[in-house]
Amino acid sequence: MKSTMQEVPMTVSSILRHVATNHTVRQVITYSVNGSARYATYGDLEERCARLANALRRVGVVGDDRVATMLWNNQEHLEAYAAVPAMGAVLHTLNIRLSPAQLQFIANHAEDKVIIVDGSLVPLLAAVLPGLATVRVVFVTGDGDTSPLDGHGVTVMRYHDALAAESPVFSWVDPDERSAAGMCYTSGTTGDPKGVVYSHRSVFLHSMAACTGNALAIAEADRVLPVVPMFHASAWGLPYASLMAGADLLMPDRYLQAAPLADMIQQHRPTKAGAVPTIWNDLLQYGIANPGVDLSSIDLVACGGAPVPQSLIEGFADRFGVQIIQAWGMTETSPLAAVGRPPAGISPTKELSYRKRQGRAICGVEMRLIDEDGLPVPRDDKSVGELEVRGPWVTGSYYRLEDAERFRDGWLRTGDVGHISPDGYLTLTDRSKDVIKSGGEWISSVELENWIMSHPDVAEAAVVAMPDPRWQETALAVVVPAPGRKVSADTLHKWCLETCPEEIPHWWIPKNWTFVEQVPRTSVGKFDKKMLRAQHEQGELLVVSKN
Amino acid sequence: MKSTMQEVPMTVSSILRHVATNHTVRQVITYSVNGSARYATYGDLEERCARLANALRRVGVVGDDRVATMLWNNQEHLEAYAAVPAMGAVLHTLNIRLSPAQLQFIANHAEDKVIIVDGSLVPLLAAVLPGLATVRVVFVTGDGDTSPLDGHGVTVMRYHDALAAESPVFSWVDPDERSAAGMCYTSGTTGDPKGVVYSHRSVFLHSMAACTGNALAIAEADRVLPVVPMFHASAWGLPYASLMAGADLLMPDRYLQAAPLADMIQQHRPTKAGAVPTIWNDLLQYGIANPGVDLSSIDLVACGGAPVPQSLIEGFADRFGVQIIQAWGMTETSPLAAVGRPPAGISPTKELSYRKRQGRAICGVEMRLIDEDGLPVPRDDKSVGELEVRGPWVTGSYYRLEDAERFRDGWLRTGDVGHISPDGYLTLTDRSKDVIKSGGEWISSVELENWIMSHPDVAEAAVVAMPDPRWQETALAVVVPAPGRKVSADTLHKWCLETCPEEIPHWWIPKNWTFVEQVPRTSVGKFDKKMLRAQHEQGELLVVSKN
Incomplete structure (x- = not known):
């Protein structure tokens, strides 16, 4: 029996239209040198996205051409996040921390046609550019020297000039929801990097999931600070989820050290923030050295990417009165798959034992543990197995790569090893290759x-x-x-x-x-x-x- | 370019598996006579769902057979909500407030095979049963007299006996996400009732939407009281959303008068509740007459189905310290389409002017206003037009009925007339037929x-x-x-x-x-x-x- 529901695809375009129509006055704030900041409302943002899409069309971006970024967390990166998929093209976030050889491999494998690069990263791109086979155009944000990019047969343009020359109106594309919206490569310690291709559907669903009460509960009243880089698993999906909710975004640009982070938190008062433990640990040490530091605007610190030491959780609660929530995921899972909010009604004395865990699956993601013989392991909080996950925002393959051993019956083998409690909390004990x-x-x-x-x-x-x-x-x-x-x-x-x-x-x-x-x-x-x-x-x- | 994401359907089965795996100890509480209550954890619930599914299979329910309910808001109705779609069949909630002639039309049109009826509603069903062409089996919950149902060639069984005889294990079905999960008929003031068929996809997406921070933000820590009947637009989706979140459900059964509602709120302390304005108005009057009444456990009262008088919003805030949030939707929209949370950062003096509005679209739902000439009307908070909506949980047709004039270019014409502000807030001024x-x-x-x-x-x-x-x-x-x-x-x-x-x-x-x-x-x-x-x-x- 067929349902009578409308056939409306879930797309990045629909997120962009939604925020520009309903949350026009909310804004993205980009922290800048000496504690200054740049502001753009989401109404302005959509116009700038339209200009970017027109500029990309003008230089020949059509169909599912890949548009790569080498950018910090800032307004321009957000523009690319929204505009590139909403025009039907594919956003490819390049990890600027990789070696030039890895960057070349990735950009060539993805067949990137355009790269948008931050002025401060021109030297890095210059080292890579001679080996890039498919790149035709580079847009440079900011005012830095672009001459190192000359002489490779690639058109180099100033991002801001290109946008200024274009119309602020674009007719956004609503493609099939299963078509590609973005891609990100994971770099293991062995072998070549592997590409994960996100669909419009997976981005939309992951954003909704991030906004649910059991996950990050992002709402319009939030101000969200993604410290985790936008070239690293879509900054945990925080940019798209914040756009969906109409929440303000506070972008740290390249200022990721404890002192500027503390300054930006105190100036702009984010309510939610996400970063790896190292960043939060730096902030904790900074707070100990500078007792006046006030992070109290934050009501949810999401922490992941590595196990979170108990001392960090306790330190943050004691020093700043801020609770750390662990989240677990990987590039292959969009990435949010589990969030470690303690269970409802838990006594305060038992809370820490839950905060130490990686979390409970978000509805939509299923988890199971499999032992070395391929058999399921019970959820008794003791039996250990490799974690396998399944869901509409979990990858089922790698881009143009056969890697069958990473998948089993349609489930992703995460390579993480741990146990799960009867109430669904995952505790990771190792990487399978590090056991x-x-x-x-x-x-x-x-x-x-x-x-x-x-x-x-x-x-x-x-x-x-x-x-x-x-x-x-x-x-x-x-x-x-x-x-x-x-x-x-x-x-x-x-x-x-x-x-x-x-x-x-x-x-x-x-x-x-x-x-x-x-x-x-x-x-x-x-x-x-x-x-x-x-x-x-x-x-x-x-x-x-x-x- | 194809994405690498897994092909995992969004289904009611996945919601049921999720809650039974991760929120085993949370529960559904059914209020009962003299203020007593019945409890079932979600772990127990899944076992009872399995028993129900086995019982339905035993009486011949296969494929997309329709299983109808004539039930109050209680545990048994929740069991049918979860088990019927999760076994691959289609849940059809019958509106017990319709006339016998309308009920007959609807049950025959949907070709219901089984009806699950509350013992207290046996007389109503007895009046309808002789005219039902497709019903073969009736399950009766509770202990009432079932003899009025005899003599119509229909097998009549006690619900609890049937479940007790079955296995508590069932292999849930994950159908194509676009297949039917449930159906509900709308009864206009003219013409025959029209059927809306929800898909697994639309139920899953609507539940996620309800759990997002800008909508109802339902989370595990919540206790949700759906006063709005489960036969009325799926009780606004609160049962499915609460299962998805693992939130407790407080079910009022047939006790919808102000005195028992006040008692159940004070005893069981729900945090979120949904009902039409009449119910809240009765509670307000009851609170005025009984000054000790304490509704303070509720932090979100969702109110919809009819315009909410300003006096009710102010009365609730003044008397109980409880804020009313309007929500707008209809059977055709699953139903949540807009929620009236005031915008972030609004001054308290302006807040009421937003609370009086029907709300802002949830991301996924798009709204537009169309004038009598079929042209779009500007969002200037003044220009009036008929509201049209679009989205993956909005109906695009009626079940086995041509009604082209209710749709335009794939959008649903709601029959509601109003204006929209530049920041996206809808204010309804009339039904189009009542202007x-x-x-x-x-x-x-x-x-x-x-x-x-x-x-x-x-x-x-x-x-x-x-x-x-x-x-x-x-x-x-x-x-x-x-x-x-x-x-x-x-x-x-x-x-x-x-x-x-x-x-x-x-x-x-x-x-x-x-x-x-x-x-x-x-x-x-x-x-x-x-x-x-x-x-x-x-x-x-x-x-x-x-x-």
Whole structure:
């Protein structure tokens, strides 16, 4: 039996029309040098989007041509977010933290035709441009020197001049909702980067999901600060969700250090903000050093991209009165898949035990845990398996790439390992490639790291597998002491034995310790454990063994 | 360019699986006789849904067979809401306030195979049953006498016995998201009732929309009280949205009078509630008569189905400290299409002017106003046109019925007339069939009614068109005095002239007044203005004319 409902596609164009029609006076604020700011209302934004779309048409962008960005979080990036899909083209956000070789691979693989680049990133693009096979036009925002881009047979234009020359009216396209709206490449530690192609449908649904009460509950009255880069999993979808809700957007541009972030929060009073733990930890340290810092405008700090240390959650609550909510997702999941709000009616004493978890699935996303034999694992908060996810905003393949082992019966194999509680809360204990299997049992590096990092003399701690003659593998703790502090293997080992909570069995506690100045990180800022294992294998780490 | 996103349909089954997996301990509470209550967790609910689905399969429900309900708002109705679509069949909610002839027409037109009826409604069904051509099985909830249903060749079973005999496990069906999940007939004042068929997609999207921050922001921590009947536009989608969010549902069953409603609110402390203005007005009067009544648990009262008098909004805020939010929609729009939250950052003095409006479109729904020549009307808050709407949860046709004049270029013509402000707020001034056109200009009956009902001696007021030799039409006010009060045409006419706000031009003020004991209402509780005009035409109303 057919329904009588209208066939109306869910599109980025409909989000843009909605915000420009209903939330005309709300605005995007871009933080700028010396604490100044630029403002544009969403009414203005739509006109600027129309100018951008006309400028892109003029330089030959048609159909599903890819328009890439190398931009910070700012108004111009938001214009590209809205205009490129709403004109029917495909937005490709390039991760400016990748190596030139990776950027070349990605831009060529996606066949980018146009790149919009921030003036400050012209030198980076200049290093990449000679190897780009399909790029025909570059738009440069701001006023920087564009001459390094000359001489490669590519037309270089000033973004603002190009827009000024165009009409502020454009007839937005409503394509089939399953057609591509945007793409983003993930860069694992092995192999070439892999492309995920978002559809208009997935962007629309993900935005709605972000606005629901169990997720981020974004509403018009919010002012949303996406610190997480817009080239990193669509800044967790915050820009599109904020447009859908008509919420103000506060954009940090390139000012991602604690001091300017604290200044922008105090000046512009965002109500919701999203960033990786490192950023929030920097702000916490900054707040400790500068006791007047007031972040109280924020009523929801979303934190993800890496496990959130308990000490950070407690520090934020104690120092700023601000609650951190973990969220879990990945480029492949748009990214929001789970949000860690504690369950309704939980007693305050039990709340922290929920805040430490990665969260509960948003309705639309289904999760399951699968063991090494491909069998489902019970949701008993103990049994460990690889997380697999399914849903309309979860990828089912990679762009022009066969990678069958990442998928099972239509589910995405996330490569994350953990357990799920009977009330649906996911706790991740490891990346599957980083798991430590000791005497046939799994050791959770994440829980150990979390605990070791709660020691006052420890700044960072990574726990990786090292070979063990008796147990096959055992845990090696790689520790960065807190600035100006000294700490020894003896002290930490003894402290762990004496203080660690019951979730951490004593046999997990590392007997092998090494101290470093910094933990190597991947291009997306996570601990590079593959590198650590390689360093250990090659004898580059000085290991102290307790026994 | 194709996206890489998974092909996962949005279904009622996925909502049911989600709530049963993630919000197992949240619950549905059904109010019962003498203030007692019945409880079922959502974990239990899914088992009972499985039993119901097995029972329906056993009596032959297959494919998209229609399963009808004649039930109050209670746990059993929620079971049917979830189980019937999740097994692949189609839920048909019968409006128990319709006449037996209308019920027969509807059940035959939909080809209902099974009816689930509340024990208290057996006499109503018994009157209808002999005329039902397709019904084969009736399930009766509760313990009432079922013998009036005997002798019509229909199998009659006790609902609870049938469920008890079945397995609590069922393999839920995930059909194509565009297939039918439920249906509901609208009964206009003319012609046969018309069927709207909701899809799994439209139910899922509408539920997500209801949970967004700009709409009802339903979250797990909420306790939702749908007073609006579940046979009336899916109780505004509150049951499905609450399941999606894992929010508790407080069900009033048949206890819709002010005293039991006040008792259930005080006992069970809902945070959100939805009902038509009449219900809230009864509660306000009850609160005035019983000063101890405490409705303060409610932080959002959604009110719709009819224009909300300003006096009711102010009364609720003053007496209970509870804000009323208007919502606009109709059976054809699932129904939530617009929600009247005041804009962010509005000054308190301007807030009421927004609360009086029907609301702003939810992202996904587009609105436009069209004049009598079929041309769009500007959004200047003054120009009046017929409201047309479009969106993935808006109907594009009626079930097995050609009614082309209700649609234009794929948009639904709502039959409502009003204006829209530049910031997107809709104000309805009339039904198109009830408009009063005087000397070529429209008079808004709704604004006049609103104003007249704010007079302390007036309980209800309806304003309808009456023929006028000079102006073609003029306004006739039909007034019900407040209990125990007397009021005259002289007093009201003079009071209107002296006090009415500037939105109401003096020439709108009715010169013709009539006083009645009650205003006739349609089956869904709205003023029956067609009946009033007929009564006036036939000289049944005693009209006092001022001049």
